[in-house]
Amino acid sequence: MRWIRPLSADLDEGADALGAKAHGLVALHRLGLPVPPAFVVTTEACRRFLSEGRPPDGLREELAGAVRGLEAATGRRFGGEHAPLAVSVRSGAGVSMPGMMSTVLDLGLTSRATAALAAETGDARFALESRLRLLTGFAAALPGVPADAAAPGDADGNPGVGDTDRLRAAIAAAEERIERRHGRPFPDDAAEQLETAVEAVFSSWDAPRARTYRELNGIPHDLGTAVVVQAMVFGNRDGRSGTGVAFSRDPGTGENAPSGDVLFARQGEDVVSGREPSLPLHELRSREPSVADALGGALARAEGHFRDACYVEFTFESGGLWLLQARPGRFTGAAGVRVAVDLAEAGVITREEALLRVPPQGIRNVRAPRITAGAQADVVGRGVGACPGVAVGRLATTSEAAVRMAADGPVVLVRPETSPDDVRGLAAAAGIATARGGAASHAAVVARSMGRPAAVGIAGLEVDAAAATVRAGGRTLAEGDVVAVDGAGGELVLGDPATTTDTADAHLRTLLAWADDVSDGPPADDEEPRLRAAQAAVRRSRG
Amino acid sequence: MTPPPPAPDAAPGPDADADHGLAVLHTLRCGGHADTGRVAEAVGLTAPEAESALIDLAVDGLVTRHPAPFPGWGLTDAGRAAHAERTARRLEESGARDAVAAAFERFLELNPELLDLCTAWQLKPVDGTPAVNDHSDPDYDARVLDRFADLHRRAAPVYSELAAALPRFDRYRVRLTDALDRARAGATEYVADHTASFHTVWAELHEDLLATLGIPR
Incomplete structure (x- = not known):
């Protein structure tokens, strides 16, 4: 086939043609790990699509042929009236690019x-x-329609709680949304659905937001994206199904213990999006020990392959584990230092490699205060760290309360999300936590500009400003309760926890000692130049 | 400066005063608490005009002046309710709802990009991981500002559609242009770190559109 490659352990092409995601799936195949059958449409097909404004000749036929391959592998029929096959379509970039489907x-x-x-x-x-999920996923991913705007359909048919009538109503509403925004109805033919989705992913490469991202990050505009088409496994199949993400080591500290989130009876993006409250990974062991064992084995094998901490996305259907993605963990700060040193001491990588893995400018952040591991029992919720540091103060649920209470001492402002109406409260607060939003949300932008420790997008956090309470992690906190925010780990913690600036102190000292061993001159005073000198020396010696 | 739109309003006093009143309520609703100077700047009034409007509104119990440590004017609950009611009425009277709603949809397409750009301004990717931008790389900063300018250009049709629907929206175009000009002239706090920064004014516009259309956050 010209435009399409079935994914297997034997596929021997680079990420340039296949995209990083498919390339990663090939690696999982080679490790003998369970991956749902899949094929990839190459970046070359995308480039042709973009230059000619239509799918390249033969792509349609190749898609049909590749789908027959998935049908043979699964024993199901695409769009069939018995044992129907469903597939996922994902853009090929290893890291998702804002604005792309x-x-x-x-x-x-x-x-x-x-x-x-x-x-x-x-x-x-x-x-x-x-x-x-198909319809809301397609609608939310259409260019120009923000994910949040897809919420009405979602809210009406919130999976897991909707009865069939409500789901049918939500489906009708989503169909109408797509027709209005996409300019034509969503096709009710399986092959046409697939072609539509592949073309939508291709087109989204040129979405203005994606172009802006590439401009900022120095990524050429003419690369194009591959598209991975994969047989679905259903994490929402039953009570013994679910979906999750896992790190082989703790991304906050670098400790050698798997960590992550799991959602039972849910599908796909629910964990990644943070839209639904997830459970800590250890819950998987108590409910599905065989899935947890298989996942532990997979993480170990993936670590061996990447020679680094790793990240995987997984789904389990009726007790069987499937891996959907794996990549190196790319830890930063204290966790990055610890993993590099631990791996070198275990002989997995050399000391020189360990030195090269730690970005020198990040070394300052290694000493940003963190809540100690001992306080983890009091964690109320976890989100995205938006501005490093730890703030302790009394909880306020509105900006008015934050301003009022700040007269008597430090305040932590906890909001569903923030708007300009909250700027006075944000200014008055020592720390900020929000239930919604990511690293680019209003709260995150303002927190960084003011240097306030902030955790955003804390899943499951409910702020009831009328009652002046906050519910999360099965607890109810009242305005005035003392809480802490860890803006590196993204945690909201009850009480005034112990903090530390030396979670990685021993590891950092070890790393810097290795740095001084390899650099030529006498050790510099500051940590950053010491590491830079060592990296320069290693690179020189490697030619 | 754009003159306030001549439109009927139920509040007592001449039309111009009533319009000032609604515009001031609007500024406090969309921009949060502000001192007299900031209100004047946002509405496009002189400071004495703004102060006079604020005092009238305070007499009616719609705004209140907050004491230190965070002094400034803010809406009362009654002011919030009056603002919502007057804004809704003004929108229906003007017949501009559909035009504003359509412009809002186009605004929402641009909004995520603005937030991406603010993040890019504050966090610079180094070896693939975001690090605090210490603004020591003028090339990078210039690249980000170019993207701001590009976004501003692409948002121009949205600004004009809004101003055509409700003239007071034209202030946002003026203020955003001003913030961008200042930032490009070296006053980089006008990107995201000033009460008149591009990010702040943009966020006010977002809030204004939500408030005008009566969409809850």
Whole structure:
């Protein structure tokens, strides 16, 4: 085939052609790990699409042929009226690029295939929920439609709580949204759905937001993206199914213990998006020990392959584990230092490699205060660290309260999200926590400009400003309760926890001692130049 | 400076005063607490005009002056309610709802990019990981500012659609242009670290559109 490659251990092409994601899946195949059957549409097909404004000749036929391969591998029929096959479509970049369509799940669930899936499983709710996910996923990923704007359909048919009538209503609403925004109805033919989604991913390469991102990051505009098409596994299949993300080591500290999040009876992006409250990874061991064992083995094998801490996305369906993505963990700060030193001491990498892995300018952040591991029991919620540092203060649920209370001592402002209305409260607060939003949200931008420790996007955090309470992690906190924010780990913690600036102190001293061993001159005073000198020496010696 | 739009309003006093009142309520609603100077700047009034409007509103119980340590004017609950009611009425009377709603959809397409740019201004990717931008790399900063200018250019049709629908929206174009000009002239606090920064004014515009259309956050 000219434009498409089935993914297997034997596929021997680089990430340039296949995209980083498919390249990573090939590595998982080679490690013998369970990966759902998949094929990739190459970046060359994307470039042709973008230059000619239409799919290249033959792509359509190749898609049909590659789908037949997935059908053979799974024993299911794409858009079929018995045992229907559904697929996911993902853009090929290893790191998602803002503005690009990244993921559409459950393609192939036409109305007839959805009915067939319901009949096959005896579970109409599951089948309808999967079709709704297809439609909301496609709508949310359309260029120009922010994910948040897709919420109405989502809220009406919140998977897991919606009965079938509500799901049907939400499906109708999502179909209408797509027709309005996309200019034509979403096709009810499986092959057309797939072609539409592949073309949408290709087109999104040129979305203005993606172009801006490439300009800022010095990424050429003419690379194009590959598209991975993969047989779906259903994390929302039943109570023994679910989805999650896992790090082989703790991304906050670098400690050699798997860490991550899991959601039972949920699908795909629910964990990654943070839209739903997830459980800590150790819950997987208590509920599905065999899945936890398999995951532990997979993480160890992936670590051996990457020779680094690693990150995986996984789904389990009725007790069987599948891996959807794996990449190096790319830890920063204290965790990055610790992993580099631990791996060198274990003989996995050389000391020189360890020195090269730690970015010198990040070394200052290694000493930003962190809440100690001992305080982890009091963690109320976890989100994204938006501005490093630890702030302790009394909880305020509105900006008015924050300003009032700040007269008597430090305040931590906890909001669903923030707007300019909150700027006075943000200025008055010592630390900030929000339930929604990511590293680019209003709260994160303002927190960084003011140098306030902040944790944003804390899943499961409910702020009830009328009652002046906050609920999270099964606890209810009242305005005035003392809480702490760790803006590196993204944690909201009850009480005034012990903090430390030397979580990685021993490891950092070890690393710097190695640095002084390899650099020529006498050791510099500052840590950053010491590391820079060592890296220069290593690079010189390697020619 | 754009003159306030001549439009009927139920509040007592001449039309111009009532319009000042609504514009001031609007500024406090969308921009949060502010001192007299900032209100004047945002609405496009002289400081005495703004102060006079603020005092009238305070007499009506719609705004209140906060004491130290964070002094400034803010809406009361009654002011919030009056603002929502008057804004909704003004929107229906003007017949501009559909035009504003359509412009808002286009604004929402641009908004994530603005937040990306603010992040890029504050955090610079180094070896693939974001680090605090210490602004020691003029090439990088210039690249980010170029992207701000590009976004501002692409947002121009949205600004004009909004100003055509409701003339007071034209102030945002003026203020955003001013912030960008200052930032490009070297006053980089006008990117995201000033009460009149591009980010702050943009966020006010966002809040204004939500408030005008009566969309809860």
